[in-house]
Amino acid sequence: MRQRARDLGIRIGTADTGPANAITDVAGVRVGHTTIIRGDGPLRVGEGPVRTGVTVVLPHDGVLEDEPLYAGFHWLNGNGEITGTAWIHDGGMLTTLIGLTNTHSVGVVRDTLIDLERRGRGHGSWGLPVVGETWDGVLNDIDGGHVTAAHVREAYEAATRSGPGDAVAEGNVGGGTGMICHGFKGGIGTSSRVVEGGWTVGVLLQANHGRRERLTVDGVPVRIDDVPRPVAPAAEGAGSVIAIVATDAPLLPHQCRRLAQRAGLGIARTGGAGENFSGDGFLAFSTANRGRLPSDAPGTEPPRVFQVDVLADAYLDPLFHGVIEATEEAVVNALLAAETMTGRDGVTAYALDPDRLLEFVDRR
Template sequence: MGIPFEGTTGPHNAITDVGGIEVGYTTLIEGSGVRTGVTAILPRGKASKDPVFASWFPLNGNGEMTGTAWIDESGFMEGPVMLTNTHSVGVVRDAVVRWQFENGKMFQPYSYPIVAETYDGTLNDINGFHVKPDHALAAIAAAKTGSIAEGNVGGGTGMVCFQLKGGTGTSSRVAEPYTVGVLVQANFGLRHQLVIAGVPVGKAIPIPPAEPAPPAGEQGSIIVVVATDAPLLPHQLRRLAKRAAMGLARTGSQAGNGSGDIMLAFSTANAGAASPESGVAPVELLANAKINPLFDATIFATEEAILNAMAAAETMTGFEGRTIEALPADRVRALMAEH
């Protein structure tokens, strides 16, 4: 679409450019009312149960991410990270515990899975409770490295962004010698707010009269997952999570009262730090004076991941016959050329 994104991407322009990360989806599109799914992100892949250093940041807390109390307390996170719709958090959480138990992936005798959500009730019959435990297990089983799908896939299947079709998006940035990868479930914003590379695109894309209106004042939600191979500790990862909010702002988000904008950040460095044999873990720490390139990488990758979700998403008709149009690529291309 001729969008001049900043920074240098990794080879796949995806969160999987951070070594070892695997991503899988279950996408549910059935009949006229099922438009939902599950996304699984495994920080060290299916073969490992080694926790990672992590932190999180709620830009606006009208949303849910389970397991965050233990992240705050311990500084560690046990994978996988799961994304789904608002009313399927519980069933996905329980499925993760089952998977960990049955596959020997429980780091301790109990588990606090990380499951986050956004509301897909415009296109999905969310109270039909279509996500089942096996759908969560299938997303984990499908997780892989390399290039991954975007748009109407996984937990992002039924999402709406800036009153256009949203969904799952990803991007990465290289901050030598490190990489930052981002995956989003984008489901926020009003049309007039949409900004692409500084251009107020949303104001130039009219809303058809028949398009379903959002609830008064509602601005939706987004989950942002930030990953890096840089050796960052939890207090630094919280700083990274906060910078994801700046990438969100670059697209026009105002993080309104009805929005659940939650950012999670983790580092794949310092393997084994959660269970040192001696009881004392030697860890590497990037100096704060060297962290700015990672801030930039997070901001730029978050911005692009949101727009990649919209660019990849296709027009969808769903629950009660509602249709949400895709981002009009030709119109965006023309607007970018004008500026």
């Protein structure tokens, strides 16, 4: 069984983690994966080999359109796609489920999430699902259309069956199945922090970014040059990373956006730079005011006046640091959880050896 950073004695930052050290430490947030691994050998488009999947994040256990959440979004570098974020930018609310998958499967995931939300309401509804992507074409038959509506529903059902605070599978799972990070096998990673004031912040990311020679863990450069790379060094850094940040702190949309920005600092601490060909997007949402935000249809009379709880901007710094630390640790957890994988045309992405990592990073 692969280990996480803290299993190795690597403690990043100063704040404590939540019980699961995962995004699910934020009450109500749940995660489900569908992993698709099939076939070996030369690439035959439409047949495989297949190394991909889908991850679904449930921000809470209700219907998002009926009980929206304040949210914010930030691009570090925009060579990627996250649907639904234009309205989050303008309207400041998250009204749908969240999906993560490969670049060419965004459409089927988005359409299926609309169908799932319609069924949840029992009638037609308006929705702009949030679906983020990273490119897994180095290992996967990405043009083959292997992610189907059934896979999205399976990931959604897995999320609904999970309990409060459950551990989240990491590495070669869900949308992260075929991903590569800093020249090693990458994938899904997560971490959390409980900060001053008792607020919890959790990060889940799909790591498919970075260059081998820039990998840094807890401030220490990690220089492992004798492990074969799945792509030429010049091609590294052309991947992407998508991060989802959740918190129970009562935040307004502009504050959520500021939290999302700090995920980029966590990526930078591991050696990521938002390279030109990388799509690095970060979404943050707050669960604190669930049930208080208006979901009225246009024309509802009289106009609604509502009250929400808000944390003053002056008290955001602990949350900022929590996001930075949790993002950095989530990248390390993704690398440590991932296992060596051989994909299309025999291309192999090797796992980061924890013993080799500890040659550089001190135990604490």
